[in-house]
Amino acid sequence: MNHKNRRDFLKTSGFAVAGSVLSIPSLGSTFLEKKDWTVGEIMDLFISQVPDAPFPTTVDTLKSGNKDIVVTGIVTTMFATITVIREAIAKHANFIIAHEPTFYNHLDETEWLEDDEVFEYKKQLLDEHGIAVWRNHDYVHSLQIDGVQKGVVEQIGWSDYYKNDAVLNIPQTNLKDLISLLKKNLDVPAMRYVGDLNQSISKVLLYPGAIGGRRQIEGLMLERPDVLIVGESPEWETPEYVRNANEKGDQVSLVVIGHSASEEGGSAFMADWVKKFIPDMPVYHIPSENSLKIF
Known part of the structure; x- marks a missing residue:
């Protein structure tokens, strides 16, 4: 069965497992009760809700374990x-759904890590306890609502200002108070920024993660927000662009x-x-928290 037919089958016909006939729901409905779930069944259920999935090329693969593992709990x-x-081990959960790589590079390639003690320790810990790790990055970002x-x-x-878009029009505030809000609600002790703390803010461009400096700058060029909020950005790219924009006389800020x-x-x-x-x-x-601490 090819990818398209397989997805259509899951969405329209349901599938039978452990004696129960299950139908794939839309995001607005609840899945029917089922006693045992395998890693693969849970992956398939999520992927079936993503438009145009499964993708022929994706980083969303298993990094440890296999699809036949019966899941005892999820982290x-x-x-x-x-x-x-x-x-996860302490909670008797044997399925970890992570958003980012497990082995220190985008594709989770491990050949270059062979015989490395850190890699071997982590891999052995996962293998000894029968834990499956699935990276869910491309698929969760590709839901009808990211x-x-x-x-x-x-x-x-x-949430009141979110329209399934990266642009949010929030009640007027200033950059200082905006950063304070982000620090409090995201539980981050400090943030880096470019701009004037007294600048008025109402139009926000929100790009979580690291989509790349060019895409961040192109978003600034297109949307003309008061502030761009990102997960991270190389210092020589977006931060320099925003600094130059302010030197030119524009009022625009960046929060990292x-x-x-x-x-x-x-x-x-x-x-x-x-x-x-x-x-x-x-x-x-x-929460895995930030690997980088602030002194």
Whole structure:
């Protein structure tokens, strides 16, 4: 069965598992009760709700374990850190849904890490406890409503201003108070910024994560927001552009949250998705926190 036919089959016909006939729901309905779920079935259920999925090329693959593992519990997180893995073990959860790479590069290529002690320790920990790790990056971003963006907006407290778009028109504030709000609601001790703390802010361009300096700058050129909020950006790209814009006389600001905090709301979204569609499954959202500390 090819990818398109397989997706159509899942959406229209349902599938039978453990004696129960299950139908694939829309995002507005709740999944029927089922006793045992495998890793592959949960992956397929989520992917079936993504337009034009499954994708022929994606980084959203299993990084450990296999699709036949019967799931005892799920942990959602940004990064499957060793600390998160240990917490999953303590909670008897054997399926981690992470948003970012597990092995330090975008494609999770591991050949170059062979014989490295850090890699071997992490891999052995996962293997010994039979834990599957699935990166859900491309698919969750490709939902009809971007799951990461939606989760972050909810975490900030801007749901009333969200129109399934990166542009949000919020009540007028200033840059200083905006940063204070982000720090409080995203639980980040400090943020880097470019701009005037007294600048008036009402039009926000929100790009969680790291979409690249060119796309960030193109967003500024197109949308002309008061502030661009990002997860991270190379210092020689967007920060320099915004600095030059201010030197020219424009009033525009940049706030850099940090990659983990800027998208952790997406992992909270995934935990809520599990609760909604697999209500009997134990699920825990464990923030992986930022690897970089502030002194």
